[in-house]
Amino acid sequence: MPKFTSHIFVCCNRREPGHSRGCCDPEGSQALRDAFKTELKRRGLGPLVRANQAGCLDQCELGPTVVIYPQQVWYGHVQIEDVPRIVEETIVAGRVIEDLAIGDDLLNNCKGKMNKPM
Numbered sequence: 001m002p003k004f005t006s007h008i009f010v011c012c013n014r015r016e017p018g019h020s021r022g023c024c025d026p027e028g029s030q031a032l033r034d035a036f037k038t039e040l041k042r043r044g045l046g047p048l049v050r051a052n053q054a055g056c057l058d059q060c061e062l063g064p065t066v067v068i069y070p071q072q073v074w075y076g077h078v079q080i081e082d083v084p085r086i087v088e089e090t091i092v093a094g095r096v097i098e099d100l101a102i103g104d105d106l107l108n109n110c111k112g113k114m115n116k117p118m
């Protein structure tokens with residue numbers, strides 16, 4: 001069996017309402033992870049690319065958060081409608097989507113802001 005080429009880790013952490021850090025999946029639906037799985041399957045990428053449910057990735061204030069390895073690309077404020085372009089641009093074409101990217105200066109730094117309007 002060939003090795004996986006990418007793992008997409010999708011934060012599905014759920015916290016109680018009103019928590020100071022919020023969370024990436026307040027409904028606990030795992031809908032974002034499921035959207036990645038559906039898109040990977042639709043494109044026939046499933047055998048080589050995995051979309052996995054992750055616990056808190058510690059970028060809660062920038063969530064919903066996704067990290068892709070081995071590319072080491074972090075995305076924040078990811079919505080279901082972003083999934084096809086993440087798969088196309090980052091998984092297939094190897095490009096970083098700037099308006100979703102969490103820059104190195106923002107990782108583990110909750111005070112920063114991203115490019116994507118909220």
Ligand code: FES
Nearest residue numbers: 011024057059060
């Ligand atoms: S709850 Fe998703 S990064 Fe912390």
